[in-house]
C-alpha cells in the first residue's frame with residue numbers, strides 16, 4: 081500500500097451537483113468535514129468549465145486546510161489544474177496510465193469496479209490506489225446503477241491490500257453492515273448533502289462507522 085492510501089478510510093463524501101443548492105458548496109463541504117468526512121470528491125457532470133474550475137479550486141483549498149484528501153471525479157485535467165490529491169475514474173473515463181501520466185506518482189487514483197472482480201484485479205495490477213464497488217444499496221442519486229453484493233469486499237481483499245470503498249444508497253442505518261462486510265470507506269452523496277443539517281448527517285454516519 082502506498083503511504084497516501086491510508087487516508088482513504090471512513091466517511092468519503094461526494095458533492096451533489098444539484099443546482100441551485102440550498103447552501104453554497106464550500107459551506108456544505110465544510111459542514112460535512114466538521115461532521116467527520118475523511119475524504120471529499122468533487123462530482124459535477126455539467127459542462128460549465130469556469131464554474132467547475134472555481135468550485136474545484138475552492139474545495140481543494142478547503143480540504144488542504146482541513147487535512148482531508150481532495151479527489152476530482154472523471155476529469156483528470158481539472159484534477160491536475162487545481163492541484164487535487166487525486167482523481168476517481170470509471171469505465172467511461174481516462175484510464176489509470178493516462179491519469180498517472182498527468183497527475184504523477186503520488187496521486188491517489190481511485191477506480192470504479194461496479195460488481196466486476198475481473199476489472200478490479202486488472203485495476204489493482206494497473207496501480208489503482210483504491211477500488212470502489214457498488215451500488216451496494218439502491219441509490220436515488222444514480223438509480224440505474226447496477227448492484228454489488230456485500231460479499232464482494234471479502235473477495236476483493238484476497239488480491240488487493242489497499243482501501244476498498246463502498247458506494248450507493250449508504251446511510252447511517254445501513255453503514256454498519258457495509259463496514260462489517262469489509263469496506264474501509266463509504267462514499268455517500270444523498271444521505272449527507274440532502275440533509276437539512278449536513279454536519280449532523282455526517283456525524284451520524286461517522287459515528288456508526290466508528291462504533292459499529
Ligand SMILES: Cc1ncc(COP(=O)(O)OP(=O)(O)O)c(N)n1
Pocket residue numbers: 092094121123153154168169170171172173190191192212213245247267
Ligand atoms: C468513490 C466512488 N465510487 C464510484 C463512483 C462512480 O464512478 P463512475 O462509475 O465513473 O460514475 P460517475 O460518478 O462518474 O457517474 C464515484 N464517483 N466515486
Ligand SMILES: Cc1ncsc1CCOP(=O)(O)O
Pocket residue numbers: 214215218219220221222225247248249250267268269270271
Ligand atoms: C456515483 C454513484 N455510483 C454508483 S451509486 C452512485 C451514487 C451514490 O450516491 P448516493 O449516496 O446518493 O446513493
Ligand SMILES: [Mg+2]
Pocket residue numbers: 153154168169170171172173
Ligand atoms: Mg465517472
